[in-house]
Amino acid sequence: MRYPTGATYDAIVVGAGPAGAHLATLLARAGRSVALLDRARFPRDKVCGGGVSRKSIALLDLDITPIAHKWVSGAFLTFQNRAGVIKEFGYAAGCMVLRSEFDQLLLERARAAGAFYSGETAFLDVREQSDSLVVETSRGPLRGRRLFAADGVASAVRKKVFGRGLVGTVPALEARVELPESTLAEFGDRAVFDFGGMPRGYGWIFPKRDHLNVGVYSPFGGSGLARQLSSFLERYPALRDRGKLTTFGYAIPLRNSAGLFERGRVALLGDAAGLVECLFGEGIYFALKSAALAARAEIARAGGEALSYSQLLRRELLPELRAAWLLAQGLYTFQEFAFRHLVCNDRINRLFAGLIAGDTGYRECLVKALLAAPAWIARPAPPRDPVIS
Ligand SMILES: Cc1cc2nc3c(=O)[nH]c(=O)nc-3n(C[C@H](O)[C@H](O)[C@H](O)COP(=O)(O)OP(=O)(O)OC[C@H]3O[C@@H](n4cnc5c(N)ncnc54)[C@H](O)[C@@H]3O)c2cc1C
Structure with a gap:
């Protein structure tokens, strides 16, 4: 599909995984003109536990x-x-x-919200101009006011705009x-x-x-x-x-070494930004959350509110990721001890379940586990159930 010629999109989103498709939906629903592009042909698979x-x-x-x-x-x-x-x-x-089915569902929703989608379209390069930017793609140039990189762990946009080595x-x-x-x-x-x-x-x-x-x-x-x-x-x-x-092997991005998520008109989301939690390697939630924060910042900016995407990340997401890193250090450095004392402990494993469900935050989990330390260190909780035969 060729792009509608002459258009300047409010937002160009590269990558139609969870981060990109969700952002495209939110911005299109807020009345923005959005071009969403992905180099793959959907439905496509992604190495992921799903x-x-x-x-x-x-x-x-x-x-x-x-x-x-x-x-x-x-x-x-x-x-x-x-x-x-x-x-x-x-x-x-x-x-x-x-993931082939999940990502397809999110993409269909973005299109239904009004985003213009171009599949089998790879990002190649970007040039910033005074009031806009031009994105070079495998199907030709595309003009926009903002560029959102949701192109995954090996993000080509990140490499072009931020250089190599930003994400570990x-x-x-x-x-x-x-x-x-x-x-x-x-x-x-x-x-x-x-x-x-x-x-x-x-x-x-x-x-x-x-x-x-x-x-x-x-x-x-x-x-x-x-x-x-x-x-x-x-x-x-x-x-x-x-x-x-x-x-199937693939990389999980756990760190954004410089804490850098925006430069000029370009912002990084999800895996491209290095936003995966360390404890379980969960990335879909953080991809979606970064999209929600980027959309919120965009909408706030248009309303004259000085609230940047990076500020929102620092306030709402990064402290949680840091707490997840500390929890991971404790859990995996002393594996067998942590299993008997923490994982088998009903109170603590309820907190861990709450992390997945969203009832508990990582900071809350860390603080509660530390406060309860005298009890769980003194008394290991014995495993109760038989093995899987
Ligand atoms: C083995 C493994 C298991 C995992 N299991 C889980 C799990 O069970 N639960 C969980 O929450 N997380 C899991 N994750 C992490 C999760 O898969 C990612 O965090 C998540 O997919 C990030 O979403 P995203 O939208 O940022 O990027 P992606 O889902 O990677 O989407 C990026 C998109 O960008 C496109 N793209 C790439 N380059 C270009 C380009 N140059 N031009 C145009 N488009 C481009 C790609 O085709 C792709 O569609 C797992 C990861 C791995 C490696």
Whole structure:
């Protein structure tokens, strides 16, 4: 598709993942002219566990039932499947999706809101002019007043405008595991979090309609992820019967080293900005939240209010990400101790569940865990539930 010629868009959004599609929706709904472009052809897949937390769904304010694979109302919390605790939330704390379907839904909503979408269109370069900017794309130039980079962890916009090295990443590896229906049924609607699933990190098993998504991640990075994933899977007898395993690796951005999110008319969102929380590697919520804050700043600016996107990030998001980093340090540095004392402790694991659901903030969780330290350090809570056989 060619761009409508001669138009100057209020906003050009590069990348139609959760950050870009959500921002395009919010700005288009606020009456802005928006061009949303993505180099991929949608629906496209994205390496991701596809765990969408309840707080993300609340932020989206969208019925995702049509694409929901499983509503997760419980978790099996374990240490290397040697001991475990079953945590029933009593509500759906999140939803398992396929990113191809989830992202397509968000893109359709952005288009329905009035954003002009151009697929298979790659960002190439940007030139700032006095009152606007010109974005060079694989389909020709496009003029706009603001450019929002939502083009993921390897953001080409970020590299052009902010240079290299702004965002620090760690690798994560996942696989799709096909199993007989009877074995899948045993996992039900519970997600497995294995807090010894990888050295200084965790392993996950996320149930989908017709397969399991399994993976390993450490906020400290780490090498030999294929070996780590294979050892993780070997600890679950139910997974040994699997068919061929295809693994997919990708980077998770955990740090924006200079705390830089805007330059001139350009702003960074989601993975492009390095906005993923360290504790579980959850990025979809932070991509959506950064989009919501960018939209709020845009709308405030037009109303004459001096409230920048960077200020909003510093106020509402970055302190939470810092607290998540401290929690991750505690949880993964002393893995087995943390499992017995923190993860198995009902009061503390309720706080962790609250993080996913959105009932608890990371700072609140950190403070409450620290205040309760004398009790949980003195008394380890024994694991109660049998392993997954
Ligand atoms: C193994 C793994 C498992 C994960 N599991 C989870 C999970 O279960 N739950 C969770 O919340 N998070 C998870 N994450 C993190 C999550 O996937 C990301 O944080 C999230 O996708 C970020 O969204 P985004 O919109 O910023 O970027 P993306 O979703 O990466 O979207 C970026 C878009 O930009 C497009 N693009 C890239 N370059 C260009 C270009 N030059 N021109 C035009 N378009 C371009 C891409 O095609 C893409 O569509 C996981 C990550 C990994 C690696």
